[in-house]
Amino acid sequence: MSTSPDYTPPKVWTWNQASGGHFANINRPIAGATHEKELPVGRHPLQLYSLGTPNGVKVTVMLEELLARGHRGAEYDAWLIRIGEGEQFGSGFVAINPNSKIPALVDRSGPTPVRVFESGAILLHLAEKFGEFLPSEGPARTETLCWLFWQMGAAPYLGGGFGHFYVYAPSKIEYAIDRFAMEAKRQLDVLDRRLAETEYLAGAEYTIADIAVWPWYGGLVMGWQYDAAEFLDVQSYRNVRRWAASIGERPAVRRGRMVNRVRGEPASQLHERHEASDFDTKTQDKLTAGG
Numbered sequence: 001m002s003t004s005p006d007y008t009p010p011k012v013w014t015w016n017q018a019s020g021g022h023f024a025n026i027n028r029p030i031a032g033a034t035h036e037k038e039l040p041v042g043r044h045p046l047q048l049y050s051l052g053t054p055n056g057v058k059v060t061v062m063l064e065e066l067l068a069r070g071h072r073g074a075e076y077d078a079w080l081i082r083i084g085e086g087e088q089f090g091s092g093f094v095a096i097n098p099n100s101k102i103p104a105l106v107d108r109s110g111p112t113p114v115r116v117f118e119s120g121a122i123l124l125h126l127a128e129k130f131g132e133f134l135p136s137e138g139p140a141r142t143e144t145l146c147w148l149f150w151q152m153g154a155a156p157y158l159g160g161g162f163g164h165f166y167v168y169a170p171s172k173i174e175y176a177i178d179r180f181a182m183e184a185k186r187q188l189d190v191l192d193r194r195l196a197e198t199e200y201l202a203g204a205e206y207t208i209a210d211i212a213v214w215p216w217y218g219g220l221v222m223g224w225q226y227d228a229a230e231f232l233d234v235q236s237y238r239n240v241r242r243w244a245a246s247i248g249e250r251p252a253v254r255r256g257r258m259v260n261r262v263r264g265e266p267a268s269q270l271h272e273r274h275e276a277s278d279f280d281t282k283t284q285d286k287l288t289a290g291g
Contacts, residue, residue: 033090034086043077046108048063050259051081056119060255061211064255080262097117120212143209144209147209147212150213154187158180214247218244
């Protein structure tokens with residue numbers, strides 16, 4: 001990899017395995033499985049294979065919110081997929097997500113198991129299945145879906161763009177950091193202006209739009225993402241901070257944020273979740289939104 005300002009791209013790009021970087025051991029330009037490995041299956045209708053990244057947190061928060069509303073059919077097993085070790089390239093995981101990204105869900109509640117991959121698609125599947133967190137029709141439904149898809153399109157600039165070059169790239173490239181910091185701040189401003197008008201993103205009601213956006217942008221303004229709060233001056237986005245803190249206080253959000261989490265204080269981690277009682281080993285005073 002060259003960092004020279006005089007670098008000229010080759011006519012045909014080839015994979016340079018020595019390029020380095022935080023994820024060099026798992027990044028590759030081809031798809032498919034690298035090894036044979038079946039996925040475990042628990043006893044609940046929903047089987048989640050994930051990791052407690054922002055994309056994974058979306059789904060565990062959604063499931064915990066559904067359970068909090070009394071939907072017993074939302075009981076789930078959450079199996080840990082350690083992406084740093086390449087477990088997403090096992091044959092069983094690739095069979096349910098050919099894109100080899102977490103999270104992936106298998107809905108076994110019907111006669112034929114249904115695979116669902118992409119976090120936004122999982123949220124939409126669950127919202128429609130249980131009739132929660134998504135208005136059934138009209139402008140409110142459309143507004144909710146607009147913000148859901150906004151997040152799916154915007155987050156790669158925050159994660160794969162800003163997060164990569166600011167934190168994970170093997171060398172700091174001023175142009176790349178400036179480019180993606182500018183976009184991250186623009187996105188925060190989009191949210192801040194919207195949340196100056198409404199309590200939640202789609203209006204007065206908490207929806208899958210909030211569940212999708214909160215782990216990324218809520219985490220950023222709460223100081224949990226990339227250690228970049230000061231760099232991006234997140235204190236200036238007062239409406240986003242109000243919204244993020246409010247959602248972070250929800251008990252289901254606190255529980256969901258713990259599931260498949262492998263970083264932070266041990267008390268904030270629940271590597272796998274198979275029963276609601278799995279949280280009982282974590283005292284209520286440790287079920288906080290911090291950390």
